[in-house]
Amino acid sequence: VEQGPTHVLNPAPVAIQQVIDVDGVPAWVNVAPFSTAATEDVLPEWFGEIVHVREDKNEWHINNGHLYVSISHDGTITSLSNGARNVLPEGQFPTFTLRNDRPAEYDAWDIDMADANAPATMTLHNGVAALVEHSPMRAIVECSYATEASQFTVRYTISAGSPRLDISLDANWQENEQRLQWCLPTDVHAREAVFGTQFGHVRRPRHANTSWDLAQFEVCGHRYAAVHEPRFGVALLADGPRGYDVRDNQIRLTVLRAPRFPDPFADRGRQKIEWSVLLTDGDPIVHGIELEASRIAHPLRIVDGVPQVTPFHVDVDIDGVMISALKPADNDNGDIIIRLWETTGGRANGALTVPGFAVVSDCDALEVPCGDAWHTTDGAIQLTLEAFQIRTLRLSK
Known part of the structure; x- marks a missing residue:
């Protein structure tokens, strides 16, 4: 690496044009697949929509021309839309919940149906939310949650040019035999949900009409889980395999677990987990979800200087x-x-x-x-x- 401006390496098989974080400061990059590029301090002149924030007495209204999000001052997402349709049903909002997680066998592997169907406990807001960053490149809202044993800091990020709402959770996780889920209610009429696999995807029912359907309450999804109608859909994306429970009108993402066997301290302590919400114009499989998932699964590498590597053109x-x-x-x-x-x-x-x-x-x-x-x-x-x-x-x- 030679001295010079900050560069990024793109290991993804797709081009990336997005805002990234460089030591806490937003920067713009435009980099081809398997290539390098310098970061820029400002958006290019040809760029369209910047991030807009409007605040009223109860909430922030944030949009970047692709995504329109309203977040109340207590940290609740009250609206999430593409400008034409709100994905949230009226009166229902995303929540963090805790569920008992005491499988009869294989504590660190299984999730029992009884625990999955039992009532959940909502995590409590701990203080008010704050708009911690607002620039033409991005806006970030930060809020806190807590249980008796654990504390969580959540950041919602909307970046210029991005179709995603990016969510990060910093946790001091000290639970025992509990499971933390993020539950997204959806106003989407779909019989099935689609889940990514290593090289493809599978579809699973959203209902429990038969015993076979009932047994599919938790699915391991590589990269994403999504539901859709012919002209509208919503997906959760992550940087690797995650557990998803998609039933009725909710997509539930398993964020953290706290098993006691074979390791009685598994996953306890500081954890950082990231995921994103993506709205699509229909079936996500034919509307580019794999491209967006690849950008998340292969994040850019930031280099302090000019890397001495030859880009591979393909x-x-x-x-x-x-x-x-x-x-x-x-x-x-x-x-x-x-x-x-x-x-x-x-x-x-x-x-x-x-x-x-x-x-x-x-x-x-x-x-x-x-x-x-x-x-x-x-x-x-x-x-x-x-x-x-x-x-x-x-x-x-």
Whole structure:
């Protein structure tokens, strides 16, 4: 790293144009996939909506042209909309709740249905909320909650250009056999919820019509959980696998647990957990949820100076297809391994362009070629992927 302005490294397979935090100060970045870029102190001239905040006697009204959020002075989110439709049902608001968590077996692994269905205890507000930051780049509202044993500080962030409400929880977690959930009520009429998996997604019912449905009360979702109508939807996104309980009109995110076996002090102490709310124009699978989830799962790396790395130029012009891995071949002969996957559940055709590479072949996960090699056309590779197919390519110069 050479001396110079602050830069970021983008390990994500998608371009990132967003406000980031550099030592507590907001900065703007515009960085291509697998590349580096300098941060900027101000928004670019071509940028559209900035963050607007209006305060009345009871709440703050914050919007960035994509997302419109109202937060009361006690920290309650009272409205969450895309400007046309509020996702919250009338009179219902997001809450933090505590539930008993005493499974009959496998304390640190299982969640029993009786505990999941039992009444929950709402965490209590601890003081008033505060607008701790307001600039054209972002606005942050901070509030506190507490139980008899634990304390929580929650920050709601709305950034310029972002379709997400970003939420962070700093906790001093000292509970025993309790489970903390964040519950988001939704005014969305959907029979099913969709949950991300490692390479794809699954759908689960929101009702308990049969014993099979009843048993699916907690689902492990990689990256996201979402519900949607044909022209409107809402999703929770996180940087890894989380437990979600989606039933009736609520999406419940399991934030923290406090098991006593095999480790009687598991997860106790200081914890920081982050997640986001994303509103979509319909089915999130076809409206780019995987792109937004990738930005969260592969956060930018901030470098104090100019990193001496060569950006890797690759262009995926195939709808619904993303890169999951990009690496040098294990035998260190100059070849490159690219692993792609189809994200929507349908066949996809298009071109992958990697300048500087002339020969490509399919290979397995161990990088052993499986099939004949063929030549690219000026680095362009025509590909077809079946629904949810994972395809690994070996590229040579």
